Amino acid sequence: MSDTGLTLSSEYASTTPLQIRIDTHARHSEHHGDPVHAVLDTLELTGSEAVADIGCGDGRFLAQLVEFGHRGRLVGVDNSTAMVAAADTVPGVEGVLGNAGDLPFAYDEFDRTTARHMLYHVPDPGRALRELRRITRPGGRVAVTVNHPVTCGRTRQLVIDHARGFGLTPAENMANGVNSTTLPTMMSEVFRDVRIHSFDNALIFDTAAPLVRFAEALFSFCGIATDSPHRGSVLAAVTTDIEAWFASHPGEVWRDPKGYIVATAIVQ
Numbered sequence: 001m002s003d004t005g006l007t008l009s010s011e012y013a014s015t016t017p018l019q020i021r022i023d024t025h026a027r028h029s030e031h032h033g034d035p036v037h038a039v040l041d042t043l044e045l046t047g048s049e050a051v052a053d054i055g056c057g058d059g060r061f062l063a064q065l066v067e068f069g070h071r072g073r074l075v076g077v078d079n080s081t082a083m084v085a086a087a088d089t090v091p092g093v094e095g096v097l098g099n100a101g102d103l104p105f106a107y108d109e110f111d112r113t114t115a116r117h118m119l120y121h122v123p124d125p126g127r128a129l130r131e132l133r134r135i136t137r138p139g140g141r142v143a144v145t146v147n148h149p150v151t152c153g154r155t156r157q158l159v160i161d162h163a164r165g166f167g168l169t170p171a172e173n174m175a176n177g178v179n180s181t182t183l184p185t186m187m188s189e190v191f192r193d194v195r196i197h198s199f200d201n202a203l204i205f206d207t208a209a210p211l212v213r214f215a216e217a218l219f220s221f222c223g224i225a226t227d228s229p230h231r232g233s234v235l236a237a238v239t240t241d242i243e244a245w246f247a248s249h250p251g252e253v254w255r256d257p258k259g260y261i262v263a264t265a266i267v268q
């Protein structure tokens with residue numbers, strides 16, 4: 001049985017695990033590939049558009065737009081107060097507490113709308129897609145990113161196996177199964193002419209420490225809550241296993257395939 005209290009809101013009550021995962025992807029990807037640019041490339045921004053990023057996390061996507069000199073309105077929406085507070089500290093970005101299924105904006109309020117790596121957390125993803133369409137003006141663009149069905153599965157399975165040894169299993173309320181296989185059809189039910197851009201990559205580790213750090217940042221998705229009495233024991237077991245793997249595979253890297261799609265549409 002999973003620990004009680006293991007929910008999306010507990011996972012995103014702090015920005016730290018998300019930041020560790022993003023940092024790991026930036027440092028340990030096999031091929032250079034920046035997911036921010038992958039989305040930006042599809043948005044065709046001129047610099048003056050009103051942009052809403054739904055499920056904005058700590059606001060780093062919008063921070064990049066500020067850095068690139070974007071002059072239009074930039075709004076980051078998240079249902080975690082910690083994330084909204086972080087986004088709000090970015091000069092030029094408006095952090096808004098809100099739910100993807102019921103966005104606090106008028107019809108056609110934005111020129112560009114993004115939902116990056118968040119749709120798999122939403123209870124009714126079809127409704128969230130219709131909300132993206134509602135708040136985006138005709139002729140405006142929507143971009144949605146989600147992972148491949150199995151992404152970083154090797155590391156995740158290692159954690160899940162050790163968690164199971166302590167009677168812990170992944171909580172079902174953390175993810176809804178929307179992935180790169182299912183999203184294109186869902187998008188086509190809401191938008192016309194959906195374009196799909198697919199990115200395949202892998203995480204690569206040549207030492208144990210950053211892999212252990214990444215594995216711990218996956219704990220809540222593997223059934224281990226922050227305050228679980230078993231957290232320390234699972235971490236010790238995962239660390240031992242990872243260190244043993246590197247000791248018995250000198251000169252080899254731990255490779256864990258991953259990938260995502262960017263699905264885009266122009267609102268009619």
Ligand SMILES: C[S@@+](CC[C@H](N)C(=O)[O-])C[C@H]1O[C@@H](n2cnc3c(N)ncnc32)[C@H](O)[C@@H]1O
Pocket residue numbers: 008012018022054055056057058077078079080083098099100101115116117118121122123
């Ligand atoms: C995996 S993180 C991705 C953050 C950011 N988009 C990125 O790519 O770095 C998912 C984010 O979606 C937010 N989130 C989850 N469910 C949400 C919902 N129903 N409405 C708004 N935000 C939500 C979480 O709080 C979290 O910040």
